Amino acid sequence: IALLFLVEHTYRSSAAGLGCAARGCSAYKAGQSNVRSVSPEPPLQRDAMTEPRVEIESLHFSVGILGISGGSLLLLVNGYSHSPSEALIHSTALGILLLIIAALLAYAGVRRSLCHAPLFVCLCLTISALWCGSGLVHILHGEGVVQGEEGLRGALIPGLAAFTLALLVIGVVGVLCKEVVLSIIAFSVCLACAHQIAGLYDPSFGQGASAASYLLVCFLGAYFGTGRLLSYITKGKVQLPGTRSEKKAKLTAAQAQDRNDVVTAGLVGNLLSATVLACPLLGVVPALVPGQVPWLWTAGVLQLGVCILSYRAMDTLAATFYGFTAVLKFAEGYSLLLPVWELQVLFSPVPLPTVFAVLFFMLALFSTQKSLADGLYQLFYVAYCVALAAQPRGFFQGGTQGVQAAIFVVSAVMLLLTLHNMACPWRLPTGEGLLRSLLSRTNLLTLRPLDKDLHAPYLGYSKYADAEVLGHGCSVLSAFAITATVGSEGPLAFLVLPWVVVAGGLLQLLCGSVAFARGKTLESTAFILYGIMWAVWGLTRYGGLYGATRGFNVAVGIICFLLFNCFITGGALFLSKAWFAYALTFQLILVSFLLDTLGTLPYGYDIGVTIIFGLVSFYCFLANLFNSSFQSPQLPLGTPFFRLSGYGGGGEHCPHVPARKATSVQQIAEIMKNGGTCGMPTDTVYVLVAACNRPDAVEKAYKAKVHAQDRPMSLWISSIKQLEPARHLLNPVLWDFMEAAWPSSISMVIPRGPWMDCFGLKDSAKYIGTPTSIAIRNPDCTVATHLIDLVGPIATMSANPTGEADTTHHNQVYAKLGDKVDGVLCDGPSPENIASTVVDCTKIESGNIGFFRVGIFPKSQVLQIFEEVQRKHMSGKVNPTFEPDSPEHSEAAEEESQPQEALDTVKEEEEEE
Numbered sequence: 001i002a003l004l005f006l007v008e009h010t011y012r013s014s015a016a017g018l019g020c021a022a023r024g025c026s027a028y029k030a031g032q033s034n035v036r037s038v039s040p041e042p043p044l045q046r047d048a049m050t051e052p053r054v055e056i057e058s059l060h061f062s063v064g065i066l067g068i069s070g071g072s073l074l075l076l077v078n079g080y081s082h083s084p085s086e087a088l089i090h091s092t093a094l095g096i097l098l099l100i101i102a103a104l105l106a107y108a109g110v111r112r113s114l115c116h117a118p119l120f121v122c123l124c125l126t127i128s129a130l131w132c133g134s135g136l137v138h139i140l141h142g143e144g145v146v147q148g149e150e151g152l153r154g155a156l157i158p159g160l161a162a163f164t165l166a167l168l169v170i171g172v173v174g175v176l177c178k179e180v181v182l183s184i185i186a187f188s189v190c191l192a193c194a195h196q197i198a199g200l201y202d203p204s205f206g207q208g209a210s211a212a213s214y215l216l217v218c219f220l221g222a223y224f225g226t227g228r229l230l231s232y233i234t235k236g237k238v239q240l241p242g243t244r245s246e247k248k249a250k251l252t253a254a255q256a257q258d259r260n261d262v263v264t265a266g267l268v269g270n271l272l273s274a275t276v277l278a279c280p281l282l283g284v285v286p287a288l289v290p291g292q293v294p295w296l297w298t299a300g301v302l303q304l305g306v307c308i309l310s311y312r313a314m315d316t317l318a319a320t321f322y323g324f325t326a327v328l329k330f331a332e333g334y335s336l337l338l339p340v341w342e343l344q345v346l347f348s349p350v351p352l353p354t355v356f357a358v359l360f361f362m363l364a365l366f367s368t369q370k371s372l373a374d375g376l377y378q379l380f381y382v383a384y385c386v387a388l389a390a391q392p393r394g395f396f397q398g399g400t401q402g403v404q405a406a407i408f409v410v411s412a413v414m415l416l417l418t419l420h421n422m423a424c425p426w427r428l429p430t431g432e433g434l435l436r437s438l439l440s441r442t443n444l445l446t447l448r449p450l451d452k453d454l455h456a457p458y459l460g461y462s463k464y465a466d467a468e469v470l471g472h473g474c475s476v477l478s479a480f481a482i483t484a485t486v487g488s489e490g491p492l493a494f495l496v497l498p499w500v501v502v503a504g505g506l507l508q509l510l511c512g513s514v515a516f517a518r519g520k521t522l523e524s525t526a527f528i529l530y531g532i533m534w535a536v537w538g539l540t541r542y543g544g545l546y547g548a549t550r551g552f553n554v555a556v557g558i559i560c561f562l563l564f565n566c567f568i569t570g571g572a573l574f575l576s577k578a579w580f581a582y583a584l585t586f587q588l589i590l591v592s593f594l595l596d597t598l599g600t601l602p603y604g605y606d607i608g609v610t611i612i613f614g615l616v617s618f619y620c621f622l623a624n625l626f627n628s629s630f631q632s633p634q635l636p637l638g639t640p641f642f643r644l645s646g647y648g649g650g651g652e653h654c655p656h657v658p659a660r661k662a663t664s665v666q667q668i669a670e671i672m673k674n675g676g677t678c679g680m681p682t683d684t685v686y687v688l689v690a691a692c693n694r695p696d697a698v699e700k701a702y703k704a705k706v707h708a709q710d711r712p713m714s715l716w717i718s719s720i721k722q723l724e725p726a727r728h729l730l731n732p733v734l735w736d737f738m739e740a741a742w743p744s745s746i747s748m749v750i751p752r753g754p755w756m757d758c759f760g761l762k763d764s765a766k767y768i769g770t771p772t773s774i775a776i777r778n779p780d781c782t783v784a785t786h787l788i789d790l791v792g793p794i795a796t797m798s799a800n801p802t803g804e805a806d807t808t809h810h811n812q813v814y815a816k817l818g819d820k821v822d823g824v825l826c827d828g829p830s831p832e833n834i835a836s837t838v839v840d841c842t843k844i845e846s847g848n849i850g851f852f853r854v855g856i857f858p859k860s861q862v863l864q865i866f867e868e869v870q871r872k873h874m875s876g877k878v879n880p881t882f883e884p885d886s887p888e889h890s891e892a893a894e895e896e897s898q899p900q901e902a903l904d905t906v907k908e909e910e911e912e913e
Contacts, residue, residue: 059228059229059232060108060111060112061108061112061117061120061225061228062225062226062228062229062232063104063107063108063225064105064108064109064112064120064123064124064225065181065185065221065224065225065228066221066222066225066226066229067101067104067105067108067124068105068123068124068127068185068189068217068221069217069218069220069221069222069225070101071098071101071102071105071127071131072189072192072214072215072217072218072221073214073218074089074094074097074098074101075192075210075211075214076211076214076215076218077089078094079196079199079208079210079211079214080208080211090142091138091139091141091142092138092139092142092143093142094135094138094142095134095135095136095137095138095139095140095141095142096135096139097135098131098132098134098135098138099131099132099135099136099139101131102127102128102129102130102131102132102135103128103132105124105125105127105128105131106124106125106128106132106305108124109121109123109124109125109128109265110125110262110305110309112124112261113261113262113309114312116259116261117261118261118264118419118422118423119170119173119174119177119179119182119419119422119423120182121261121262121264121265122170122261122264122265122268122419123170123182123185123186125262125265125268125302125305126163126166126167126170126265126268127167127189129163129265129268129269129272129298129299129302130159130160130163130189130193132294132298132301133159133272133294133295133298134156134159134160136294136298137152137155137156137159137291137294137295140155140291140294141155141291145290145291146290146291149200151289151291152200152291153200153201154285154286154287154289154291154292155289155291155292155294156196156197156200157197157200157279157284157285158275158276158279158284158285158292158295159272159275159276159292159294159295159298160193160194160196160197161193161197161275161279161284162268162271162272162274162275162276162295162408163189163190163193163268163272164190164193164194164197165271165275165412166268166271166272166412166415167186167187167189167190167193168186168187168190169412169415169416169419170182170183170186170419171183171184171186171187171190172416173416173419173420173423173424174186176420176424177423177424179423181220181224184216184220185217185220185221188213188214188216188217188220189213189214189217191209191210191213192210192213192214192217195209195210195213196210223240226240227239227240259313260309260310260313260315260318261313261422262305262306262309262310262313263306263310263315263318263418264415264418264419264422265302265305265306266302266303266306266310266318266321266322266325267411267414267415267418268302268415269299269300269302269303269306269322269325269329270299270303270325270407270411271408271411271412271415272295272296272298272299273295273296273299273328273329273332273404274404274405274407274408274411275408276288276292276295276296276332277332277395277400277401277404278401278402278404278405278408280401281398281401281402281404281405282405288336288395288396289336290336290337292336293333293336293337296329296330296332296333296336297329297330297333299329300326300327300329300330300333301326303322303323303325303326303329304322304323304326304506304510306318306319306322307319307320307322307323307326307470307507307510308510308514310322310465311464311465311467311514312463312464313465314464314465315465316465316466316467316469316628317363317366317367317370317374319465319467319470320363320469320470320473320625321363321367321378323470323473323474323507323510324356324359324360324363324381324470324473325381326502326507327474327477327498327499327502327503327507328381328384330498330502331495331498331499331502332395334495334497334498335394335395335396335495336395349480349481349483349484349494349495349496350389351480351483351484352477352480352481352483352484352495352496352499353385353386353388353389353394354385354386354389355476355477355480355614355618356385356388356477357382357385357386357389358618359473359476359477359621360378360379360381360382360385361379361382362621362622362625363378363625364376364377364378364379364381364382366625366626366629368431368434368435369435369436369447369629370432371430371431371432371433371434372430372431372432372434372435373414373417373430373431374430377410377411377414380403380406380407380410381407383403383406384400384403384404384407387399387400387402387403388400394495417430435447445630445632445633446630446631446632447629447630447631448628448629448630448631449631463517464514464517464518465514466514466515466518466624466628467510467511467514467515467527468511468515468523468620468624469621469624469625469628470507470510470511471507471508471511471512471515471523471527472582472617472618472620472621472624473617473621474503474504474507474508474511475504475508475530475582475613475614475617475620475621476614476617476618476621477499477503477504478499478500478503478504478534478538479589479610479611479613479614479617480610480611480614481496481499481500481503481504482496482500482537482538482541482542482606482610483607483610483611484496494542496538496542497538497539497542500534500535500537500538500542501534501535501538501539503534504530504531504534504535504538505531505532505534505535505538506531506535507531508527508528508530508531508534509527509528509531509532511527511531512524512525512526512527512528512531513528515527516528519809519811519828522568522571522572522575522579523575523579525568525571526568526572526579526582526583529561529564529565529568530586533561533590536557537593540554554597555594555597555598558590558593558594558597559594561590562587562590562591562594565583565586565587565590566587568583569583569584569587572584573640573641573642574640574641574642574643575640576637576638576639576640577637577638577639577640577641578616578619578620578623578637578638579620579637580638580641581616582613582616582617582620585609585612585613585616586613588609588612588613589606589609589610589613591609592605592606592609592610620637622635623635623636623637654814654819654821654822654823654824655667655668655671655823655824656810656814656823656824656826657823657824657825657826658825658826658827659680659681659783659825659826659827660783660827662786664825665783665786665787665790665825666790667823668680668787668823668825669787669790669791671822671823672689672690672691672694672697672787672791672794673691673694673791675691675694675696675697675700676690676697676822676823677689677690677697677700677701677704677820677821677822678690678821678822678823678824678825679799679807679810679813679814679817679821679823679824679825680783680784680787680796680825681781681783681784681810681825681826681827681830682779682781682784682830683745683779683780683781683784683836684745684830684836685798685799685806685807685808685830686798686799686806686807686808686809686810686812686813686830687796687797687798687799688701688704688796688797688798688799688813688817688821689701689716689787689794689795689796690794690795691791691792691793691794691795692715692759692760692761692792692793692794692795693759693760693761693791693792694760695760695761695762695763695764696764698713698761698764698767698768698795699764699767700820701713701767701795701797702764702767702795702797704797704817704820704821705800705801705802705817705820712767712768712769712770712774712775713767713768713769713795713796713797714747714768714769714774714775714776714777714795714796714797715759715768715769715774715775715776715777715793715794715795715796716776716777716778716779716784716788716793716794716795716796717776717777717778717788717793718778718784718785718786718788718789719742719743719778719785719789720735720738720739720742720778722788722792722793723735723738723755725758726755726756726758729753729754729755730750730755731844731845732873733844733845733847733869733870733873734748734750734841734844736869736872736873737841737844737865737866737869738778740865740868740869741862741865742778743778743779743780743785744778744780744857745779745780745836745837745855745856745857746777746836746837746838746839746857746862747775747776747777747836747837747838747839748775748776748777748838748839748841749773749774749775749776749838749839749840749841749842749852750773750774750776750841750842750844751772751773751774751842752769752770752771752772752773752774756768756774759792759793761795764795767795768795772842773842775838777836783825783827787825799812799813799816799817799821800812800816800817801816801817804816807830808829808830809828809829809830810824810825810826810827810828836853836855836856836857837851837853837854837855837856837857837858837859837862838851838852838853838855839851839852839862840852847870849862849863849866
């Protein structure tokens with residue numbers, strides 16, 4: 001396993017150099033084979049990585065299949081040699097080994113979820129959750145927490161029953177999709193789980209049958225996993241029969257929108273928790289016991305992962321739903337732990353489940369835009385929360401467990417429908433697009449189009465969808481959870497701790513991390529700070545750590561949070577009125593915490609400010625949910641109280657457009673053609689650019705900052721074709737060197753000359769380069785190349801004031817240069833750690849080149865390209881520009897060259913003597 005990870009790391013680390021160097025080598029080879037040929041247009045930056053990415057995906061498949069085979073071998077040996085008196089492998093050791101293999105399978109499933117492989121992803125994550133939960137139960141049994149065979153049976157059976165059904169569904173879908181290997185593995189593990197359940201009642205029957213099922217999985221997985229691994233190592237030269245990966249058909253438009261492959265794993269988590277809670281009602285197990293907590297918390301962790309990956313798949317609704325259900329899983333597990341502290345009575349505060357039901361209802365209402373089945377499915381959780389509110393000991397009473405039995409059935413049906421529609425070419429009806437078609441007949445509401453820019457943040461793009469819906473929803477839950485009054489039974493007897501710590505703490509930190517990845521500095525700071533505060537206060541006040549005494553030490557910590565939140569409240573003045581109200585009301589809650597620690601809290605003050613904060617958070621939740629679903633109308637969040645000329649202040653008169661759209665590049669090109677200066681992403685950092693045929697723009701760009709003499713402006717072209725008018729003015733060796741090395745991350749410093757007059761620079765030519773030389777480059781960047789194609793050669797300079805750090809994000813361009821920039825192409829964070837290689841070509845006529853800086857393009861490769869160019873000229877292959885057009889001129893040139901050749905021969909003989 002370690003060797004596989006090392007191979008992948010080595011392959012991926014070399015992929016960047018491969019991607020940058022491959023295009024330079026291909027251009028060089030093209031120039032070497034045919035000097036008259038024009039360098040091809042640079043492809044998209046992902047093209048050079050296509051083959052490595054395919055092979056990396058094949059490696060992930062091998063890791064997953066071999067991991068399943070290894071776990072099956074472990075359970076095979078343990079099951080076949082198991083005796084009623086003593087097991088071959090101790091329960092603790094068995095549990096630890098299962099956890100290790102489960103982590104490996106989770107890794108393979110998560111990595112494969114980035115491409116469209118829903119059946120493999122669902123199988124890996126499902127078996128990973130199975131072995132994680134059972135491994136934890138075995139550890140508890142080995143350490144004496146779960147005692148005896150009776151306790152082990154009561155702890156294992158609910159989880160094994162859930163995974164038996166889930167794997168059966170996966171196997172059926174695998175048969176329908178003609179995925180033979182995956183379906184056989186799913187059916188075999190399904191039979192193994194069923195036999196393991198039988199073995200818990202009759203050891204003489206189940207263990208041998210379970211071992212036989214795992215034996216089939218072991219052999220099948222070892223063969224296909226090894227076959228794929230050999231193909232990966234030998235780069236396709238060795239292929240075991242039947243293990244070749246076939247190219248899949250192109251996705252349909254409907255399937256392309258359903259690229260969230262991890263949703264099925266979330267449904268498996270719901271199925272698992274529903275089975276655990278419904279088993280006592282159905283008489284499968286006598287009662288809910290602490291040994292079943294690993295299954296519930298495994299489902300919670302699984303759904304947290306689904307939540308994160310759903311944001312990666314730009315699916316806000318699914319991420320919010322599984323974030324909410326993860327909170328329920330941790331709360332259910334917490335309630336089962338109460339007997340450990342000898343607390344047999346659990347009271348659930350009525351306001352919280354009621355508010356949770358409202359949140360689920362709003363989410364179900366908006367989820368109908370995806371499909372009618374999704375909305376109806378989420379309504380079952382509305383009923384579940386209503387049952388929790390109606391019964392004070394919710395999880396342990398029949399009404400709640402009855403709803404969970406219904407969720408068990410509907411989760412299995414939804415798993416079948418969702419997995420089938422993702423993996424199979426023909427789809428089962430789920431009411432998809434029904435709401436969109438109904439709203440298209442009216443002008444009252446307009447849904448947002450489902451395109452890749454739906455979740456594009458302000459001034460750019462992001463790999464993650466917006467998480468503010470979940471963040472504000474968790475604030476609502478935390479606010480109404482702390483309205484519960486602790487009685488004489490103590491704080492642990494009230495179901496408050498998981499709502500505050502998990503919803504307010506853990507999920508708020510997750511939302512803050514997503515907001516930070518989207519470039520939302522203030523929002524991420526607020527979510528992270530509030531998440532820390534909710535976690536600390538929840539553990540202190542409702543975790544039994546607070547005690548009966550109030551102290552100055554707790555007050556000091558709260559005062560620090562008050563000061564931090566003052567900065568957030570002040571920053572919210574420049575963001576929106578809704579965010580200002582959100583931060584200000586949280587400040588009031590912090591004041592109530594401070595007064596509580598000092599023992600001077602007025603009666604009813606904490607309840608009042610908590611309800612106000614909860615209502616403000618609910619409006620923010622609803623507004624963000626509504627505005628992300630509908631294009632018009634929009635629920636108002638309020639304009640900022642103040643506007644700055646930097647970040648966020650230039651969006652109206654300085655266009656900030658995503659660089660990945662062709663229309664955006666054309667918009668920036670029009671600005672440059674009209675004499676504007678713009679910020680542009682490159683393969684290094686952001687630069688400020690101006691069109692060379694607009695001397696006024698070049699001068700404006702030069703005067704945008706106090707320019708350092710050692711950092712002159714440079715000249716960029718999109719291809720060597722743009723130098724064609726000046727070709728007769730350039731050295732032929734230099735020309736062929738450019739043709740062989742570009743496009744790439746190589747900048748060439750060449751002598752100034754009359755050739756610069758071809759670009760229309762006029763008097764502004766003095767601002768580019770030094771009095772004796774100029775740096776010229778043909779970048780290996782699709783966005784830059786396309787822009788230069790539209791406007792012609794450009795003059796570039798770093799988009800930062802002299803002496804400051806380089807500009808590495810599109811948000812920084814306008815913030816640093818202000819009104820001196822007329823437009824910005826936004827492409828997120830730049831690869832600032834990758835620098836270009838700067839080659840000194842001022843003495844190329846003498847056959848020498850130097851290096852001012854060695855960047856990502858290796859020095860050895862540059863020298864190799866130059867050596868080949870020199871060898872071509874020394875062998876008599878002159879540049880086509882200098883070849884005579886007529887035979888007469890050719891003969892005359894040949895006669896003129898004879899004296900020079902004789903002179904060169906004499907000089908060589910003299911040097912040898």
